[in-house]
Amino acid sequence: MPNRDYSAGRHFLQIPGPTNVPDRVLRAMDHPTIDHRGPAFTDLGKRCLDGMKTIFKTDTHVVIYPASGTGAWEAALVNLLCEGDTVLMVETGHFASLWQKMATSLGLKTEFLETDWRRGVDPQAVEDRLRDDSAGEIRAVCVVHNETSTGSRSRIGEVRKAMDAAGHTALLMVDTISSLASIDYRHDEWGVDVTVSGSQKGLMLPPGLSFNALSERAIAVSRNGGMNRSYWDWHDQIAANASGAFPFTPATNLLYGLAEAIDMLHEEGLDNVFARHDRHAEATRRAVQAWGLEVLCQEPQDYSSSLTAVLLPEGHDADALRATILQHFDMSLGNGLSRLAGKVFRIGHLGDFNDLMLMGTLSGVEMGLKLADIPHQSGGAATAMQYLAQTADVRSAS
Numbered sequence: 001m002p003n004r005d006y007s008a009g010r011h012f013l014q015i016p017g018p019t020n021v022p023d024r025v026l027r028a029m030d031h032p033t034i035d036h037r038g039p040a041f042t043d044l045g046k047r048c049l050d051g052m053k054t055i056f057k058t059d060t061h062v063v064i065y066p067a068s069g070t071g072a073w074e075a076a077l078v079n080l081l082c083e084g085d086t087v088l089m090v091e092t093g094h095f096a097s098l099w100q101k102m103a104t105s106l107g108l109k110t111e112f113l114e115t116d117w118r119r120g121v122d123p124q125a126v127e128d129r130l131r132d133d134s135a136g137e138i139r140a141v142c143v144v145h146n147e148t149s150t151g152s153r154s155r156i157g158e159v160r161k162a163m164d165a166a167g168h169t170a171l172l173m174v175d176t177i178s179s180l181a182s183i184d185y186r187h188d189e190w191g192v193d194v195t196v197s198g199s200q201k202g203l204m205l206p207p208g209l210s211f212n213a214l215s216e217r218a219i220a221v222s223r224n225g226g227m228n229r230s231y232w233d234w235h236d237q238i239a240a241n242a243s244g245a246f247p248f249t250p251a252t253n254l255l256y257g258l259a260e261a262i263d264m265l266h267e268e269g270l271d272n273v274f275a276r277h278d279r280h281a282e283a284t285r286r287a288v289q290a291w292g293l294e295v296l297c298q299e300p301q302d303y304s305s306s307l308t309a310v311l312l313p314e315g316h317d318a319d320a321l322r323a324t325i326l327q328h329f330d331m332s333l334g335n336g337l338s339r340l341a342g343k344v345f346r347i348g349h350l351g352d353f354n355d356l357m358l359m360g361t362l363s364g365v366e367m368g369l370k371l372a373d374i375p376h377q378s379g380g381a382a383t384a385m386q387y388l389a390q391t392a393d394v395r396s397a398s
């Protein structure tokens, strides 16, 4: 009997994570699992630990956990903060809200600066709040670099400057789960104390690994501070990592994939990787504009280069549109999360992605808009195509 469920060709996984896993990474992971305490492992461990420092742009230390990104959020909080400590967070969207909820359930007091979910962090708002905190009660500022629910990026270098301008000593923690290796990020230069990330977005791996990049100050504070913890403790990791090992069984096969992904990012060159994402994001926004639809992010300086959230006209259901596109064109798009449910769909354009994949994606969206009877003008995909053709030399020139 033929399998009637078979769909020919590759599925288009255009959600903003997990992203398409390149063949090179799949092949690298297709390897017998080895003794993680044997001599062959050390090389792999060191390649990953040292390699991730080049991706975060830090000289200090990167901790690697077998966990989803959420685990690395918790690790960042429990290694540095105590029950009852106050943290300042910014409600940029669904993911910032989940991190805030976690902080609350760990016993932290959170102050949550509101936004309308259509922009990134306002550095001035952070500065104003910190200036008011003359007693120094705020122990940490926690922000999301790229808010995956809205397609808004926050300017972390400016948040750092705002903290310095206020003369405040709070620690800075940043979630880069959907931006690392897609959007320019500089852990050391921007004075970040903990950067949180995960494997399944810009790093082009399957889900299952997550990261904490640390500062010297974070390491020092955590030595005698933080909450009771065991699995997430940085110091067991740092001690074992010195010889390329881990304190418990690492996700060996994901590490094979990670080492390969790091090599691929450097072969392309990180600046070229960022330029590629910027260009695909710009082409996508031009398509959205030509369709006569609205990009959710309203602040051009905060546009995300890894995904675009698109608002549908009132009375039209974004989930029905996504279902139509999945059914007819075998493409998955991101859904609207919490208060955006049904109102937006999200186009992921990050990770292992090129011009023709973007054209396939935008063509699928445009055909879906037609099939689902969403009021729009045709020609968005053609507009993107024109832009890509005009800027094709950017890739080889940069």
Ligand SMILES: *Cc1c(COP(=O)(O)O)cnc(C)c1O
Binding pocket: 017, 068, 069, 070, 071, 095, 144, 146, 147, 148, 175, 176, 177, 178, 198, 207
């Ligand atoms: C995906 C994502 C998360 C959640 O990561 P998990 O791996 O699902 O735990 C958190 N923050 C942001 C910004 C994300 O994009």
